[in-house]
Amino acid sequence: MSGKQRWLPDQHGAWAMLAVPFLAGTFLAPRPTWWQLALFGAWLLGYVAAFHAQQWLRLRRNSRNPRAAGRHVRPAQAFGAAFALLALPLAWRFPWLLAAAAAAAPFLAVTTWHAARNRERALLNGLAAVVPACGMLLVALRLGGGDPADGWRPALACLLYFGGTVPYVKTMIRERRSRAYHRASVGYHAAALAVAAWLSPWLAVPFGLYLVRAVLMPRRRPKVAVVGAVEVVASAALLTALLLVF
Structure with a gap:
């Protein structure tokens, strides 16, 4: 090491x-x-x-x-x-x-x-x-x-995204053969999309892509390095969206 x-x-x-x-x-x-x-x-x-x-x-x-x-x-x-x-x-x-x-x-x-x-x-x-x-x-x-009271919407958007990465990453690695985990991850991302769109209609764009990622990526079973690269792009997209929207 x-x-x-x-x-x-x-x-x-x-x-x-x-x-x-x-x-x-x-x-x-x-x-x-x-x-x-x-x-x-x-x-x-x-x-x-x-x-x-x-x-x-x-x-x-x-x-x-x-x-x-x-x-x-x-x-x-x-x-x-x-x-x-x-x-x-x-x-x-x-x-x-x-x-x-x-x-x-x-x-x-x-x-x-x-x-x-x-x-x-x-x-x-x-x-x-x-x-x-x-x-x-x-x-x-x-x-x-x-004022922290003005930051609850972008903070919630962060919570929606990063909370979703927890089950999503499991469907890509440790639980990649679990249909139950995949369904739970997709269901979470669908709910997150609805909440994000309520926070701001513009947030539906990145969160819609996060939902597509949750649906399709586990089926393709990419390498771990690819999973990491996708998450880097997704995180950068979230930061960009937050700064543009709020």
């Missing part, structure tokens, strides 16, 4: 989920500020630190290799320290960020519980990770002088 692989999480789909809602909130804010850049750094560092801490807990409880958990200690400490260097000044300058962190804490507890029991692929675990990530749109918006 290379040094990069030891330090950076291999959950490639998570990076889009971390970035798109935050960037949407940043660019939708009336007064973008450098504080948002600092918060974005803290957000990414906190994710990586939590990832390594959870992997340490998972492997310590479930691995037969006594050294497996140990390789996550230094990354967790390093990224945790870097997170603190950015987070503490932010919390001092904007104490309301502590309330936002408290709101995210139950979701972190859910993902930690699943990691400890080696059930990170569980549907609930994936959905628990999506909610705080999409909530960061509201946090970034407020930090840039916006």
Whole structure:
């Protein structure tokens, strides 16, 4: 395993989920500020630190290799320290960020519980990770002088999309032979299309494409790299749509 692989999480789909809602909130804010850049750094560092801490807990409880958990200690400490260097000044300058962190804490507890029991692929675990990530749109918006009440529609659109990626990706990889999962994924995306169109008729365009993707892609069984590339394009389309619509 290379040094990069030891330090950076291999959950490639998570990076889009971390970035798109935050960037949407940043660019939708009336007064973008450098504080948002600092918060974005803290957000990414906190994710990586939590990832390594959870992997340490998972492997310590479930691995037969006594050294497996140990390789996550230094990354967790390093990224945790870097997170603190950015987070503490932010919390001092904007104490309301502590309330936002408290709101995210139950979701972190859910993902930690699943990691400890080696059930990170569980549907609930994936959905628990999506909610705080999409909530960061509201946090970034407020930090840039916006009213979070004005951000609920783009935040909900993010939740609709990234929530749908959880069952969809399962139909492409681990549950690719499950007709029940495929039907559930298609049903979810159809409902998401209806809600997105209610939020804004223009959102029916990307969400219509997401529905088509959910219907057709599992039948074609493309390679994992192709699945990832499609999701990169889909995430970029969501960000573009949010900035144009809202």
